Amino acid sequence: MKYNLSEISDVIKNRRTIYPEFYSSRKVHKEIVEKILNNAIWAPTHGKTQPWRFKVFMGDAKMKLGENLASIYKNTIPEEKFIEAKFNKLIARPSLSSVAIAVCMIKDPTDKIMEMEEVEAVACAIQNMHLTATAYGIGGFWSTPKVIYSSEMNEFLKIGPSDKCLGIFYLGYPANEWPRGQRKPIEYLTEWHN
Numbered sequence: 001m002k003y004n005l006s007e008i009s010d011v012i013k014n015r016r017t018i019y020p021e022f023y024s025s026r027k028v029h030k031e032i033v034e035k036i037l038n039n040a041i042w043a044p045t046h047g048k049t050q051p052w053r054f055k056v057f058m059g060d061a062k063m064k065l066g067e068n069l070a071s072i073y074k075n076t077i078p079e080e081k082f083i084e085a086k087f088n089k090l091i092a093r094p095s096l097s098s099v100a101i102a103v104c105m106i107k108d109p110t111d112k113i114m115e116m117e118e119v120e121a122v123a124c125a126i127q128n129m130h131l132t133a134t135a136y137g138i139g140g141f142w143s144t145p146k147v148i149y150s151s152e153m154n155e156f157l158k159i160g161p162s163d164k165c166l167g168i169f170y171l172g173y174p175a176n177e178w179p180r181g182q183r184k185p186i187e188y189l190t191e192w193h194n
Contacts, residue, residue, distance in 0.1 A: 018139030023172025043124035062094035151159035
């Protein structure tokens with residue numbers, strides 16, 4: 001066997017969503033963020049378009065991200081559907097994290113690759129990010145509030161009108177024990193065809 005499959009399986013099985021509300025004040029250093037992003041770019045990509053782009057928010061820039069997320073929500077949601085708790089989370093989560101990364105998909109200008117395949121490639125990149133963070137003992141949370149799909153978000157991130165933000169990926173060291181997880185056995189989820 002070329003690699004230690006047991007360790008790889010452990011990382012995969014121990015990946016958890018850990019929300020920024022449960023991060024400690026310990027900072028994730030830029031060098032680790034760079035390693036996380038370097039693993040992200042090795043995700044599968046049809047036609048090698050590499051559609052992922054990363055906007056990394058650290059320090060005071062996290063507060064600006066939170067303010068913009070909340071402002072977009074407030075300005076685009078009908079008043080009767082406005083939820084104060086959601087507004088407050090949008091403001092707070094970037095500041096509660098050590099790092100917030102807006103993960104964007106830049107559409108292939110030649111339209112050689114279907115948009116869905118580009119979205120899937122970016123999702124694979126995010127999984128690589130999450131697995132690498134797990135290996136470092138860093139909590140991750142892939143957040144996809146509706147506001148990220150807005151033209152206002154594209155303007156804030158300075159991406160084109162046909163491009164998309166596919167999530168904010170929050171990073172931080174957990175304040176408590178690493179959470180446990182569970183999944184249904186494959187027998188309940190798999191059909192075999194011969």
